[in-house]
Amino acid sequence: MKRILVIAAIALMSRLADANHVKIIYPRDNQTIASIDSEFVFGNTTPGAVLRINGAKVPVHRGGGFLAFIPVNRGPNSIKAVSIVNGDTAIAEININVGQIADFSASPFIRNSMNPFGRTVLTGSDELEFGVKIKRSGQGYCRFKDTQNWLPLNIIAREQSEENAFGAMAIFSDSISPADCIGYLPMKDIKDSSRIYLLYLDKSDSCFGDPHGLDPTDSSDFFVVKSTPTESRVVTVIERPRVVRLAPAKGYLLVNQPPGVRFAYAGETPDYYRVQLAENYYGYVKKTDSKLSFPNIAKPQGEVSTIIANDFPDRIEISMAFGDKLPFRISEQGDILTVDIYGLRSNVDWIRQNGTQKYIRQIWWTQVQKDIFRLHLRWHSEQFWGYNGRYDNGKFTLVVKKKPKIGAKNRPLDGLRIMLDAGHSKDSGAVGQTGFAEKDANLLIARQLKSILESCGAEVLMTRTGNEDVPLVNRPDTILKENVDLSVSIHNNALPDGINPFKNNGTSAYYYFPQSRPLAEKIHQRMLSATKLPDHGLYYGNLALTRIDNCPAVLIECAFMMIPEQEDKLKSSDFRRTIAIAIADGIGDFVK
Known part of the structure; x- marks a missing residue:
């Protein structure tokens, strides 16, 4: 039985x-x-x-x-x-x-959509810019309490088809969803502080188009404050290199600002400090990335009199002493590297080169404005290998890497130190139709690539070797600490909602600094040839793993997890090896 x-x-x-x-x-x-x-x-x-x-x-x-x-x-x-x-x-x-579900029963404004949403501090010469969502069937207005002049909210127009970096997305143009608006209010209209007053007029209202003398419909829950110009405070970068944004949650103005860099405080929003870089030049630093000083701290500034360039086996160092840790921006164009240092004045009488003439053809400076000093460096070739700025021992030092020694023609990777980053973990990243996780595909490709590169003589390091949790914020730290010659981050792709995956898929490559573009191009060409996948593009990409400045650093999206045929290929060891060989060949093409 x-x-x-x-x-x-x-x-x-x-x-x-x-x-x-x-x-x-x-x-x-x-x-x-x-x-x-x-x-x-x-x-x-x-x-x-x-x-x-x-x-x-x-x-x-x-x-x-x-x-x-x-x-x-x-x-x-x-x-x-x-x-x-x-x-x-x-x-x-x-x-x-x-589409967003909007409840306008209590107010024609969605209060929690206001951005900034919380106490905001600006100077009397500034203009407050804020966003808010409103009921679409009318017109919104705004003002501060100390003025009776209503200013219109500007509706952000949306086309029926929006194009983003990954493809076209068709959207509804209807009267149901809330309208995104931007308001502008001059801070000179505030005596000390004020809520933002809001007025809404429906198209059916008899007074539509004439807000004069009308009372507010609603107001912000928070106050906008006019700062005291005589109170000097400083914002300082903490813990690790940070970014400065053009506006809260917007694009990057400066990247890789080392810990200790100081900015003049010029206001704040709930999540950001507004900082002054130079006269009429401002940015925003996340509050979690920085700390605010007590009042009456000396404004960040300095004066430079001597510039010295020293030669080392693997790098050139250009040093300047000016007594403060000032924000800076490094940019390259062709064979010229420029460094803008904010708050710095020139008193330069001497520029000394100690054995660097083979690599540096020319060094000179200009004073762009009274508080922006610009250092120019003409390199011996148009390919920079890496550079960064740092503060130590009371000096600012620009470090420019020399091209590493390349192996024989048939073994160009011999001796190179290469970092491989298998994207994601513990988060799964994208997921395919059958549940295959991107983090697993990334790691399997990285392991095969590691073996191939090592067989070519390279020393290979990895940001993760298994399913350990490696936060994204820690990965650039590891790459910078190891001072590798190249960095490649391996990923597999997915699309935002609304984009047709049958028309937008394939393999793609990403870079941030100009020095990394040739590496991205070479790998992308090899990937297209080897995988026979569609070309999903070569991208300038503002990504954590491409903003590595001390070596060429790229991110490769090998294939699409959400495309059945491509997910199926990624499950195949043979196809993953094809990808690994293509990336290795692309690296070889780059360094030759």
């Missing part, structure tokens, strides 16, 4: 294993996505199944993965996948919401 029960149990398990199934991996159930008119859906089912999503037939890949790009409507949507194999039907159904 026991034997019969065991046989029956095995038979039942076999039938369950063979049973049809269907699973939607993305979108997630109850997810809210942007106001778009189409969305991709992917997941897995039984290979050989006949699959329909919302009634439309969808091909099933031999591995069981599927991908569809379906129309969606504004508001709630149901996505139903029905899979049939030999009369066995499996169903998966999810619900999503397209």
Whole structure:
């Protein structure tokens, strides 16, 4: 009897294993996505199944993965996948919401959409710029309490099709979703502090278009404060190299500012300090990346009189002593490297080169304005290998790397120190139709690449060797600490909501500094030739792993996890080896 029960149990398990199934991996159930008119859906089912999503037939890949790009409507949507194999039907159904759900019953303004959202400090000569979402069927206005002049909120126009770096995205143009607006208010209208007063006029209002003399409809929960110009304070970078932004949460103005760099405080928002770099030149530093001094601290400034360039086996160092840790910006164009140092004045009488003439053809300086000093360096070739700025022993030092010694023609990687970064972990990154995680694909490729590079004579280091948790913020620190010759970060791609994955996929390469572009180009060319995948582009990419300045550093998106054929290829050791060989060959092409 026991034997019969065991046989029956095995038979039942076999039938369950063979049973049809269907699973939607993305979108997630109850997810809210942007106001778009189409969305991709992917997941897995039984290979050989006949699959329909919302009634439309969808091909099933031999591995069981599927991908569809379906129309969606504004508001709630149901996505139903029905899979049939030999009369066995499996169903998966999810619900999503397209577009922001806005409740205007209490106010025509979405208060928590205000940006900045919290106490903001600016000077009397500044202008407050803020964003807010409003009901679309009317016009919004804003003012401070100390003035009766209502200023219009400017609606940010949206086209029916928006193009971003990854492809075109069709969006709804309707009257239901909130309108994104920007307001501008001069700080001279504040006596000391004020809330932002808001007024809304619907198109049906008799006074529409004439806000004069009307009372506010709403106001901000926070105050905008006019700072005291006589109170001198300083913002200092802490812990690790940081960035300075053009505006809160906007693009980068300065990168890789070392700990201890000081800025003149010029105001704040809830999350950022506003800092003054020079006259009429401002930026924003995250509060979590810096600390604010007590009042009446000396303003960051300095004066330089002597510049000295020294030769070392692997680098050139150009040093200046000026008594403070001032913000700076390094840029390159062709064979010229320039360093702008903010708050610095020139009293330069001497520029000394100690054996650097072979590498530095010329050094000179200019005073761009009274508080911006610019150092110019003409290099011996148009290819820089790496550079960064640092403060130590009371000096600012610009470090320019020499090109490392390259091996024989048939072994150009011999002796190079290369860092490989397998992207993600512990987060999974992108996920394919069958649940294959990007972090695992990245690591498998990196391991094969490591073996190939080592066979070519390179010394290879890795930011992670297994599934250990390595936070993104720590990875650039590791690369800088190891002072490697090259850095390659390995990833596999996915798309933002609303972009057609059948038209936008393939392999791509990313760089940030001009010195890294040739490496990205060489690897990208090899990847296209070897993998036969579509060309998804060569990108300037503002990414943590491309903002490495002391060596050429690139990020490679090898393939797309969400494309069934490409996910299936990534599961193959042979295809991963093809990728690894292509990256290694691209590195070899670059260093020759």
